[in-house]
Amino acid sequence: MSFALSRRSLMLGAIAASALIHAARAQAVTASDVLGRTITLKAPAKRIVLGQGRQINALGLIHPDPVSILAGWGSDYRRQSPDTFARYQARFPAIEALPLVGDGATQGGFSFEQAIALAPDLMVLSRSLAGTRRGPGDLVERFEAAGIPVAVIDFFLDPLKDTVPSLRLLGTLIGQEKRSEQLISFYQGRLRMIAERIKGAPVPDVFIHAHAGGIECCMSPGRGTLDDFITAAGGRNIATALVPGATGQISLEQLLVSDPQFYVATGGTHLAKQGGLVLGLGVDPATAQESFRRLLASPGIATLKAVSERRAYGLWHLFNDTPLHVVAIERLAKWLHPARFADIDPAATMAEAAAFSAIPLDGTLWIEP
CATH class of the missing domain: 3.40.50.1980 (Nitrogenase molybdenum iron protein domain)
Structure with a gap:
């Protein structure tokens, strides 16, 4: 009797373990950034650090509460975007308590040490901050060496090329694929309409x-x-x-x-x-x-x-x-x-x-x- 119970317990335990492994694998997310790098997370990111605070402009279009998934961000946003910052401040008061990682306008103003101390599950960098205008920048390498996944997105240097892959990457890595694809559809549809109408003008x-x-x-x-x-x-x-x-x-x-x-x-x-x-x-x-x-x-x-x-x-x-x-x-x-x-x-x-x-x-x- 006890042997049967023990055997049954072992079987149930094996089934439960298998289910947990399957669930963990099912939660894992993989996407490519604007440099063609592959980023894999064990689960959608919940502690993101934005190297440039302005990247919340995109995050806030595909997540209903982008502040809730931030562990820290660059201080550039309040200075450069006072009107949009005020709107986030009014809607999401927790934004005031977000730790800062320096001014994300340049690599010199960004603090690698402060970002590392926040133990993010995802670091988001722009092309310019990552130093990727001339190839992979040392910030990417330093974060990866510290075991922190890095995603490089951009809406500035080459916006018509990088916007869609950046949105798709963010949507996948934060578990908001449906919302990001809806925004991409809207974005691409308007651009197609404009391109069609200016032909021959x-x-x-x-x-x-x-x-x-x-x-x-x-x-x-x-x-x-x-x-x-x-x-x-x-x-x-x-x-x-x-x-x-x-x-x-x-x-x-x-x-x-x-x-x-x-x-x-x-x-x-x-x-x-x-x-x-x-x-x-x-x-x-x-x-x-x-x-x-x-x-x-x-x-x-x-x-x-x-x-x-x-x-x-x-x-x-x-x-x-x-x-x-x-x-x-x-x-x-x-x-x-x-x-x-x-x-x-x-x-x-x-x-x-x-x-x-x-x-x-x-x-x-x-x-x-």
Whole structure:
């Protein structure tokens, strides 16, 4: 009798152990990052450290409470994105207590030691922070040597190439595949529509004045980043011939000589104290309009033909480095090719995108003369 019970107990134990092993294997997740590296986790990540705080912009589009799965993040977000940070702060007060791992804007401002001390189950780095512009960076190698999985994502240097794989990677590694695939479908669908409509259209010259009015004229994108948005919207970025890297400074004189057909300024709440273009979440139309009026009346800018002929516009700078840039591309395309996009409403597209977001996305995000 006891032998039978013992044998039965052993069988049940073996079955239970097998079930546990099967469950563990079933929870394991594997995905490839933007460098083609394979990342495998034993289970969806619950303690993520974001090397750059701004990566919450993407995480918050595929997870209903992205703060709940963070163990720490870069301090750049509060400084660079005060309007979006305020929205996360109001919705998820726990964000205030998140440990910081330095300013993720550069490798020099990032603390490897602080990140390691948080014992994350996943470290998320951008291409630039990982040092991957010239091959695998030492941060990736150092984290892996410490036994911490690293995923490299990016929405900045090559956004039209890296956005979809970055979203798919994040969705898989945090157990939000369905939500990420829904966002990818929306994103790709809007880009396909835009590409179809600009086929055969004239390609106008465009100048993007980044952080307009807040610093000396004129910061502008070179290749990648906002340059990709211009190209996808059916325009030609005049700064690519003047700026060797992703971003750079050109003189006001160079801008005046180039005399672009379209002038597009980018702004944000981070420029309010500097008298620059103020756009963003929670910004009312009157505030945005007054800052835009001042910008267009400034010496030099006021003499541009694009300004006098009412082809000058403003975009929220923080459309950059987030999948929401698809809305900015649609908005640009309608400005550059109004007849081809007469029936398209970028505000409706923004509302559709906002349905994915963990925070409200209302405010003045673009402006027209």
